[in-house]
Amino acid sequence: GIQVEQSPPDLILQEGANSTLRCNFSDSVNNLQWFHQNPWGQLINLFYIPSGTKQNGRLSATTVATERYSLLYISSSQTTDSGVYFCAVVRDNYGQNFVFGPGTRLSVLP
Amino acid sequence: NAGVMQNPRHLVRRRGQEARLRCSPMKGHSHVYWYRQLPEEGLKFMVYLQKENIIDESGMPKERFSAEFPKEGPSILRIQQVVRGDSAAYFCASSPLALITEAFFGQGTRLTVV
DSSP: OOOEEEEOSEEEEETTOOEEEEEEESSOEEEEEEEEEOTTOOEEEEEEOSSEEEEETTEEEEEEGGGTEEEEEEOSOOGGGOEEEEEEEEETTSOSOOEEOOOEEEEEEO | OOOOEEEOSEEEEOTTOOEEEEEEOOTTOOEEEEEEEOTTSOEEEEEEEETTEEEEOTTSOSSSEEEEOOSSSOEEEEEOSOOGGGOEEEEEEEESSSOGGGOEEOOOEEEEEO
């Protein structure tokens, strides 16, 4: 099956710092989303981004489908950004289920 | 429009008991997906249902696990004779169309088997 890798696995930042999270996938996909799981376990959909670049406030994401990776940028991080960031893909012609990466655990310190 | 509602939020079962997890989709959503998150891991797909039909159960364990989404009422994920390895967070998502990318996730049910 498709492999989804995320790096780094853990990241500790000081409030105000910027960061880049990476997602690599091993096969062609027709959909990719970034999620944030907050410390209470809730999953929040950040971006639907099968290709191109999108921005939403301090967050932006870029997917280069031909090279099979996606990047999530967090600028001016805040303590509320803490949690786990997951990338999830849907394989081409493979139904309607996400394959999630293992996540990047982000801790933003005050 | 309330979000995807899962209950209970926390469930404790002894080994050998049955666990029933409920998922009420958002209004107007007829597609439901179940995912399992083991401790310190990402989510893994279990099953995709449409009203009264199982569309894809390729992620469901072969034994003890079953899911349904009746014409009326919530979707139910049922785990019979639970074992310690079933301890996990179980998430449900729903969508109005057969597009997982249009889905919204519930807050999950955390099952602990003691």
